[in-house]
Amino acid sequence: MRILFFPNTTPAFTESVLSLTPKVSLIKNTLYLDIEPTLKLFKGEENLFLKAMQLSETFSLNSHFVLTDRPEWAQALNTRPEVFLLPGKSPQLLLNLDISRLEFIGDPQKLEEEKKERTDLIRFMKRVGLKTIADFTRLSATAIGRRFGKMGVILLDWVLGNRELLLPTFVPEGLIHETIDTEELTSLESLLLELPPVLNRIESRLIGRAQMVKSLEIKFHLESKNKLQKQYHLSDPTQKGEILLKLLRELLSDLTWDAPLQSLEITVTDTVPYSPGQLSLFETGESLFSDLSQYLTRLRAKFGEAQVGFPLLQESYLPEKSWTPTWPPQEKENSHSTPHRPLFLFNPPKPCHPLSSWTLIPSENLMTEWWNKSGIRKYFIAIPPRGSRLWLYWDLEEKAWYAHGTFD
Amino acid sequence: MRPVLSSQFLNPEALQSFYGLAQVTSLPGGSKTHLAFECLSVSLKADPPAPTHFEGHPPYFIFISDEGTIYPPALKVLGIPLSRVLTVKTESSDQVWKTGLEAIQTGLFSFIFLRPSKTCPTANLRKLQLWAERKKSKVFVLSDHSLPHWTIKKKISASLPPR
Numbered sequence: 375m376r377i378l379f380f381p382n383t384t385p386a387f388t389e390s391v392l393s394l395t396p397k398v399s400l401i402k403n404t405l406y407l408d409i410e411p412t413l414k415l416f417k418g419e420e421n422l423f424l425k426a427m428q429l430s431e432t433f434s435l436n437s438h439f440v441l442t443d444r445p446e447w448a449q450a451l452n453t454r455p456e457v458f459l460l461p462g463k464s465p466q467l468l469l470n471l472d473i474s475r476l477e478f479i480g481d482p483q484k485l486e487e488e489k490k491e492r493t494d495l496i497r498f499m500k501r502v503g504l505k506t507i508a509d510f511t512r513l514s515a516t517a518i519g520r521r522f523g524k525m526g527v528i529l530l531d532w533v534l535g536n537r538e539l540l541l542p543t544f545v546p547e548g549l550i551h552e553t554i555d556t557e558e559l560t561s562l563e564s565l566l567l568e569l570p571p572v573l574n575r576i577e578s579r580l581i582g583r584a585q586m587v588k589s590l591e592i593k594f595h596l597e598s599k600n601k602l603q604k605q606y607h608l609s610d611p612t613q614k615g616e617i618l619l620k621l622l623r624e625l626l627s628d629l630t631w632d633a634p635l636q637s638l639e640i641t642v643t644d645t646v647p648y649s650p651g652q653l654s655l656f657e658t659g660e661s662l663f664s665d666l667s668q669y670l671t672r673l674r675a676k677f678g679e680a681q682v683g684f685p686l687l688q689e690s691y692l693p694e695k696s697w698t699p700t701w702p703p704q705e706k707e708n709s710h711s712t713p714h715r716p717l718f719l720f721n722p723p724k725p726c727h728p729l730s731s732w733t734l735i736p737s738e739n740l741m742t743e744w745w746n747k748s749g750i751r752k753y754f755i756a757i758p759p760r761g762s763r764l765w766l767y768w769d770l771e772e773k774a775w776y777a778h779g780t781f782d
Numbered sequence: 783m784r785p786v787l788s789s790q791f792l793n794p795e796a797l798q799s800f801y802g803l804a805q806v807t808s809l810p811g812g813s814k815t816h817l818a819f820e821c822l823s824v825s826l827k828a829d830p831p832a833p834t835h836f837e838g839h840p841p842y843f844i845f846i847s848d849e850g851t852i853y854p855p856a857l858k859v860l861g862i863p864l865s866r867v868l869t870v871k872t873e874s875s876d877q878v879w880k881t882g883l884e885a886i887q888t889g890l891f892s893f894i895f896l897r898p899s900k901t902c903p904t905a906n907l908r909k910l911q912l913w914a915e916r917k918k919s920k921v922f923v924l925s926d927h928s929l930p931h932w933t934i935k936k937k938i939s940a941s942l943p944p945r
Contacts (some may be wrong), residue, residue, distance in 0.1 A: 662890065666868075669884075670868065673881070677870065677877075681872075682868070682869070682871070684864065684865055684869070685852075685864045687858070697854040699869060703864075704865060705863060705864065716856070717813065717816050717853055717856045718847075718850060720849055781816075782815065
């Protein structure tokens, strides 16, 4: 068994190391990784260890760790910041430790509970002349049982590796959430510089959870106590911080705040299970679609979902409601258009005042949907003496003219 | 009502070999939007089809405007597959130019239609032209504003066919 132990961890970092091994245990603030099962996958202990160190840097953790053979020894061996023990070398170091380190050997879930009993026992051991753990193990189990009781025998079993320790497996819970303190940031550029480390953390956590972001919520906390909240749906779920950065860059460049920004919260509100979706080297169609999806996501973040998409025709009498922008693109065969309708529509229709010199040719009458306020529209093709033809309508409810399209 | 134009006035071969910036303007009675999409329709119907860097995958097209959007049912009548046309409605004309440049730079679109309400600085137009040539995109600027002739490779005017 090979155990990588971190004496100080956070739930976020713990989530991210699930990408290194599924055997992850979080006991209070300590982290135990059983890296034995994935050593082959990462082509050796060194590679896996380096990846773990990179992750700890991503989460700005101090680099305290112990790499040892058994989980029950890890806390006792944590005597200096970095303890790297090759396979089989741990027992030797353990035996040379001071007898007081016995306090930390064993099941980490019970250490707190047994603390008083262990401290009293260690004090007694010191009184009878035991200085190191080796001195303790030189005694026979019977002698230990007679002198130090049941706890003494248990400790001996832990030191000799005679007991099997089963630690609970860590399961990530809750939403992925990150906060950036922006009080000291003076410009948008400095805010954009703060984003990559945060998005790297989100990416690492997503990889650990084997999930991809489907929607994001961004909350802006302003000095005026106002909260600005934005929700974004990604057309192509992703894990990549790089893609999320592009999306946020688009979003932030278009936003304005009425008071200084105090903090920014990013929450992953919806995810989908990660599917590797390997883009084939020889299949350009797939990567083209994926690139298009990423580009569309950025455009939607900038202009809104209703303004960007591939047209999908739908049943409606109203020209502006006869289609909807969608993603992914879908082809619907049933469509109808009359030749007197233009190819370009103003959105929204522009108020307009036809001049007496214009020729108005009636084209069609439309009833709007009964649940809408406005009633009947009378459409005309307006031909001004100079300039382009327009598609106008007279709104019978509002008693107003609107230019709905142009034939230019 | 007389037909505005028909594909017989477009030269499919010239259209296939064209890459860069083309300005489409309206003359009285003509429709620049219609003409621009007619170019696309002609290109789609070309036999043999125009060579693309999409290697056998049907290309995508993008229409960007700040004033409104295309009317998709009318587009379908022209024989253009709607599942290939991305429509973008921006908030300002500057964003039309900016998004247009981005769209060219992505290299995802073979036809790019820009319909801005206002023109943009010549330097930006030149940038657009250079990128369009580099990425082998056909960029149609649907505008009646006068644009510098040296940035425009083609000028197409939509007019009524001669009687």
